Amino acid sequence: MDSHTLAAQTAETPHLELGHPPFLRHHFENVAQQREAATFGMWLFLLTEIMFFGGLFCAYLIFRNWYYPAFVAGSHSLHIWAGTLNTTLLIISSFTMAMAVHAAETRNRKPLLRWMILTIILGCGFLCVKAYEWHDEWVEHHVPGLNFSPVGFEHGTKAYPDDKLAPDMAEKTQVYFSLYFAMTGMHALHMIIGISLLIFLLIRARGGAYTAGHIAPIENFGLYWHFVDIVWIFLFPLLYLISRHQ
């Protein structure tokens, strides 16, 4: 055989139309290659998300070292029950999403729809609790730039009467709340995008689009959803659990 010829030998393996499902795009050799490419692409996208939130976490680390007392006081002003509840909701939603992927893998349409709806409900529940918290912070004048007032932090709160900050440190709680709103805001934005995508996928899943072997969209959306969960897993201790014992 002439080893120098190029592009001549593959002709013996004809493109069997048998193994050519409709969702296989023309430029892939086979379904496995397409699926691996999609998964790898999704992971690369999550890589960009790590760095996106990474910038915020970096800022958080620096300012927490600078203004520790202000961060403690700011953290104490949050509702720990809301944070814990939201963490729980998100973890359960991650579980339901994992089950949805499983249902797609085993080609069960009904359970797939059920788990997806559950995930949507849990995600909305998270956003509702978050909205309640934000409203509360607005009422307390804790929103930097819009209605911030550090006065409350100079006198201590009912739950933490010892949280009395000097006026200049009380001023620095603004940095804590700036980061709090930036981080939870970006996270909530990701949740909203996620829920919208999930609704879109749900509509398509009703027709059985993802229970005939083409599970990549569900699988990759699952990766996204779990990633958003992981971000919250870090936001929760960093924002809510600073020196609660004081």
Next chain:
Amino acid sequence: MSTIVSLPDQSTARLPKVSYLNKEYGLKSWLLTGDHKRIAMLYLISITFFFFIGGAMAALIRMELLTPPSDLLAADTYNKVFTAHGLIMVFFFLVPSVPATIGNFLIPIMVGAKDLAFPKINLLSWYLYIAAGTLMICVLTFGGVDTGWTFTTPLSTHYLNTNVVSAGLAVFIAGFSSIFTGLNFIVTIHRMRAPGMTWFRLPLFVWSHYAASILMVLGTPVLAITLVLVVLERTIGIGVFDPTKGGDPLLFQHLFWFYSHPAVYIMILPGMGVISEVISTFSRKRVFGYTAVAFSSVAIAVFGFFVWAHHMFIMGISNYSALVFSLLTMLVAVPSAIKIFNWSATLYKGSITFETPMLYAFGFLGLFTIGGLTGVFLGTLGMDIHLTETYFIVAHFHFVMVGGMLMAFLAGVHFWWPKMTGRMYPESVSKLAAVITFVGFVLTFFPQFVLGYLGMPRRYAAYPPEFQVLNVFSSAGATVLGVGYLLPMLYLTWSLKYGKIAGPNPWQATGLEWQIQSPPLTENFEETPIVTHEAYDYEWLESRKGSEVPTVG
């Protein structure tokens, strides 16, 4: 070991009946295409458009600087003009220049695939680019923005009444376009290679794009979040960068340069890939030290993330940190030097011919070396204090970006023009253009090194009269440079209709892209190729020619 392959007789070459250009007709078939080659052409047209807008801004800057007082432009207009020049050239020309056009066209062909892994995302990336570009044009039309391309806080958040938010949004969107391009390349290179195409058989063009894509994927999101914080600070007034609220403006610079320094490598690495291909082809030799060149691309990408604070030596970072960053900056010079040395060694005893792409490549070698070495000067702490924020900086990065990247871009466009269009460009005019570009470039930017060394600060519309002579030189050079850039646009457009028909492999190059018809089929290959030879194997090419195996339909 060099092999002389005579260039083929092109008089018998015919344009193929079917190619990606004429498979479908009509605007819709272009705007909704999934074909990476068509998207590359869309990109080529749009970045050329933005290049000439950015060039017009540069012309305004040089005209203003012809005379010492600020007479042609008022000082604040001047600020807007150089900001526009920077933003357009960095985000709308340099970052997408080679990857989104030549890279988009060639990466799938070079790895032996039918298309990029995600054609729709590729198209989306172009639409995002266009959306961002349109927004940027609107920003510039309706009042402009005058922060400089760096959006430095607190200037951008507190002291300016220009369109900072919308300009930031435009850059944010352009960033996503760049992320999607990089993501597509990485997946394609990992997952779509033809049988036999191992990592060390890939052309170095692919390696350098791989390295640049890693930077795009990992760096750009940090810029995105930084811009989000700037916008939040400007609109609702959060306090992450605002010192009056306890924030730290230096943090902005850390985050911004964490992207924007690697961005310099995003811009230059693909250009280095072009140079590897061109130099190998026109000296008829395998690139000397293939593995070293390949890994130096990756090394540049990795080191690129460790040096950003050299942009901040005089901004108030700690001396100890500056010391560390200065040392690390020296390290980046090593892989860049490896490339320069290996290209020079490739030329040694090669059968060199001086076609236009090669002339541009020689321009790259000289100018990039000067740009890179002055970068080492600037990385030295003591020198930096004297030279930073002067025209020395301006000259330095223009030597790298224009002398390096733009030369490489033009080298690539000329080199692959026959492949992209099926027709040759006119050789003698283009040689003239290459020489004009080189002369114009040196005349424009070399005086700026001297100006900077003498202490002329950047970003001012006016300057003391003793600097005028050198500034006149620089402006005169810019005129020559302008001619050098207009010429290719004119004769390349001309050649679309009247150029000689190129044939599949006018340069007798070895890459997979040269073994198929020009312009290629929509599917690139009739059958998936099987790769049995190393990159730049001219003896393989010769023996293949001897046995005459046509691969073109």
Next chain:
Amino acid sequence: MAPSHSSDAPHHQHLHIEPSEPTHHEEHIVSPKVYMVIGACLLVLTASTTAISYVDLGSFNAVVALAIACIKMSLVVLFFMHIKYSSRLTMLTVAAGFFTFLVLITMTMTDYISRAWGRW
């Protein structure tokens, strides 16, 4: 049970697509039991991190909170996101993300930590 899609493809073509980098990994379907156990672990860890934050451990409070968060993250990444069953390339991708994030943090901190040291 497991619908192996790759078996539809003729002659396992993908095997010789990537000779240098075997991409063929078993399509592993994780059983719901695993998901339930992991979900339960995550909930327990959430409860314990909240509880522990009320115990005075000095500067170790932050360490413990972050350690628990890291464990939770690992569980989600390994099982919910299937990294435990993925190719080395995917693992490398995840690692690259964390590596770059650490570069961002440590190199920035070289400035912030040593700023207080003053000039030499």
